[in-house]
Amino acid sequence: MNSIKVLFFIFLLAVNCNLNSQTLVLADDGQSKYKIIVALNADKNEIFAASEFQRYFENITGIKLAVEKNKGFENKYSIFVGNRNRFENIPSVEDDGVILQTKESNLIISGGKNRGVLYSVYSFFENYLDCEFFALDEIKIPKKRSVSIPQLNYIYSPVFNFRSYYSLENSNKAYADFHKQNYFFENRLYPAHSLAWLLPAEKYFKTHPEYFALIDGKRNPSQICFSSEGALNELLKVLKHEMEVTPNEVWSVSHLDSPNYCHCNICENKYKRGNGFSETLIPFVNKVAKAFPDKTISTLAYNQSLLPSKFELPAKNVEIMFCFTNVDRRYAINSDKNKEAKRFIDALQDWKKQTSNIFIWDYNVNYFHSLFPFPNLNTLKQNITYFKNTGAKKVFIEGIGPQQGEFSELKSYVASKLLWNPNADYDLLMNEFLMNYYGEAWKDIKQYIQTLEVNVQKYNNPLDVYANPVQYKNGYLSEQNILIYKNILEKALDKVKTKPQYINRIKKEMLSIEYAELEIYSNAVNARSDKSSNEKFNRKLNSFKQEAKKLNITYLRNAEFTVDEFIKTKSR
Known part of the structure; x- marks a missing residue:
C-alpha cells in the first residue's frame, strides 16, 4: 500500500x-x-x-x-x-x-x-x-x-509585402503598427497620377505645349503626350533632381486622372496597331526605368491604360499599379455574378503574362457620397483572397481616407486584419468588432448590415463607387427599406440608452440613412418646389447639420465637400 x-x-x-x-x-x-x-x-x-x-x-x-x-x-x-x-x-x-x-x-x-x-x-x-x-x-x-x-x-x-487600407484609423501610426499596415504610400513621393506634379501644366504648358496631348487639333493640358521626346527629357531632369533630394525606393510615372489622351499622328499610329493608350505609355515608362535602374518606376493600369502593350513588355524595374475601378461592388470581384469585373480580371491575367511586379489598387467606398450606406463589407474576404491568388505582393484598398464615413471603423478593422492574414475568419472578426464597439446592440447592428447586403442584391442595379443615392431609391434605399433600417437601428439604440459611447456610434450609422434620405428627398423637392416641401426639407437639413456637428463629421466626400457646403447647396 x-x-x-x-x-x-x-x-x-x-x-x-x-x-x-x-x-x-x-x-x-x-x-x-x-x-x-x-x-x-x-x-x-x-x-x-x-x-x-x-x-x-x-x-x-x-x-x-x-x-x-x-x-x-x-x-x-x-x-x-x-x-x-x-x-x-x-x-x-x-x-x-x-x-x-x-x-x-x-x-x-x-x-x-x-x-x-x-x-x-x-x-x-x-x-x-x-x-x-x-x-x-x-x-x-x-x-x-x-x-x-x-x-x-x-x-x-505575411502574404503581401505591402498592405494598406486607406482610413482615418490607419493614418494613426499606433493603429497602423498594431495592425501591421504600411503607412500611406511610404517610400513613394507620389502614389499615382504623378505627372500632374512632375510636369505640371502651370509650369510647362505655355512654354512647351508639345509636352501635352493633342485633342481636337489643339494641345490640351489634361494629359501628357507620351510620344514627346521633350516631355521625356524634361521628366528625366526633374526626377534626377527629386531623387537627389528624396531617396525613395519607388517613383511613380503615371498618367493624369483624366480620360483624355493624345491624338497626334505618332500616338494615333501606335494606338491603332496595338492595345491603345499603353502602346505609348509603356515605352515612355521603360525609358525612365532604364535611366534609373536602381529605382522601381511605378505606372498605372487604370481606365485608358487598363490593357497591357502588345509590343513592349514592362521593364524589370517597372511596377504595374493595377486598378479595379468600375466593378459592381455588390459582389466580390471574381464572383460569377460580377459581370462588370470580367474585363478587369482578363486584363490582369494579360499583365501577369508580362510581369510579376504588380501592385493591386482596389476601391471600397463611394467617394462622392462617403456617408451613405454602401453595403460591401461581405466582399472583403473574397476580394483579398482573390488578390492573394493572383500572386500580387502589394495591395492598397482605398477607403474613405482620413475622415469618418459609413462603418469606416469596422471596414478599416476587417480589411486591415485580412490584409495581414487573408485566412482570418471573417465572421469572427466581424463579431468581435461589433461586440466591443456597439456593446449589447451588436446583434442589431449585424442584422442591419446583413439586411442592407441582402437588399442591395435583390435589385438589378450595380453598386457603383461614384453613384448618387438617388440611383437606389427604387431599390435597397426605397422608402420601405429605409423604414426597416431605421427600425433596426432604433432597436439597437434602445439597448444601449444608458451608454453614450455606443449611442453616438449607432447615431453615426443612423445619420448615414438620413444622408441618403436627404439626397433622395432633394430630388423630389426639386420636382415639386412648393413652399411647404421646401420648409420641411430645410428642417431636415438643419437637423442633419446639428447631428453631424455633434458626431464630429466634417466631410461628406473625399476630404473635399464639407457638411456646411452640403447644407448650402441643398437649402431651399
Whole structure:
C-alpha cells in the first residue's frame, strides 16, 4: 500500500513538472522575475519594440519590466527582443515576418528586418493576452495580475509585402503598427497620377505645349503626350533632381486622372496597331526605368491604360499599379455574378503574362457620397483572397481616407486584419468588432448590415463607387427599406440608452440613412418646389447639420465637400 502511495506521489510530481515546463509564468500576482533584453547595439526599431512590450505589459499587469542591453542571450527569465539575425538557429521570415518562440524559461520576440520585431510584439499581445485595437476610440487592454503563456513556436510571414487600407484609423501610426499596415504610400513621393506634379501644366504648358496631348487639333493640358521626346527629357531632369533630394525606393510615372489622351499622328499610329493608350505609355515608362535602374518606376493600369502593350513588355524595374475601378461592388470581384469585373480580371491575367511586379489598387467606398450606406463589407474576404491568388505582393484598398464615413471603423478593422492574414475568419472578426464597439446592440447592428447586403442584391442595379443615392431609391434605399433600417437601428439604440459611447456610434450609422434620405428627398423637392416641401426639407437639413456637428463629421466626400457646403447647396 505504501509503495502505491509513493508511486502516486511520483506521478503527481512528474505531471506538475511537465505542466511547469509547458508554461512560462511571466507575472504571478503582480510580481515578475522577468526583464526585457535587447542587444548592446540595438537599433531604434528594436528599442522601440522593447519599449512597446514594456508599455503593454505594464498596462496589463501593473508591472514595469526593466529593459537592459546585453551582449549575450544566455540569461534566464528573459524576454529577448531583436531582429532574427541576432539569434542562432532561428527560422527565416520575410522582412515583416513574425517570430515568437519560447526556450526554457525565456521568451524570444523576433522578426524580419523592417518592422517585423515590432509586429511580433503586437502579435504576442493580440494572440496570447487578448489585446486589440478596434478603433481610435476603442482599445482593449485587459487587466491581469498573473500572466502565463504556453510554449510558443509561432512563425508567420505575411502574404503581401505591402498592405494598406486607406482610413482615418490607419493614418494613426499606433493603429497602423498594431495592425501591421504600411503607412500611406511610404517610400513613394507620389502614389499615382504623378505627372500632374512632375510636369505640371502651370509650369510647362505655355512654354512647351508639345509636352501635352493633342485633342481636337489643339494641345490640351489634361494629359501628357507620351510620344514627346521633350516631355521625356524634361521628366528625366526633374526626377534626377527629386531623387537627389528624396531617396525613395519607388517613383511613380503615371498618367493624369483624366480620360483624355493624345491624338497626334505618332500616338494615333501606335494606338491603332496595338492595345491603345499603353502602346505609348509603356515605352515612355521603360525609358525612365532604364535611366534609373536602381529605382522601381511605378505606372498605372487604370481606365485608358487598363490593357497591357502588345509590343513592349514592362521593364524589370517597372511596377504595374493595377486598378479595379468600375466593378459592381455588390459582389466580390471574381464572383460569377460580377459581370462588370470580367474585363478587369482578363486584363490582369494579360499583365501577369508580362510581369510579376504588380501592385493591386482596389476601391471600397463611394467617394462622392462617403456617408451613405454602401453595403460591401461581405466582399472583403473574397476580394483579398482573390488578390492573394493572383500572386500580387502589394495591395492598397482605398477607403474613405482620413475622415469618418459609413462603418469606416469596422471596414478599416476587417480589411486591415485580412490584409495581414487573408485566412482570418471573417465572421469572427466581424463579431468581435461589433461586440466591443456597439456593446449589447451588436446583434442589431449585424442584422442591419446583413439586411442592407441582402437588399442591395435583390435589385438589378450595380453598386457603383461614384453613384448618387438617388440611383437606389427604387431599390435597397426605397422608402420601405429605409423604414426597416431605421427600425433596426432604433432597436439597437434602445439597448444601449444608458451608454453614450455606443449611442453616438449607432447615431453615426443612423445619420448615414438620413444622408441618403436627404439626397433622395432633394430630388423630389426639386420636382415639386412648393413652399411647404421646401420648409420641411430645410428642417431636415438643419437637423442633419446639428447631428453631424455633434458626431464630429466634417466631410461628406473625399476630404473635399464639407457638411456646411452640403447644407448650402441643398437649402431651399
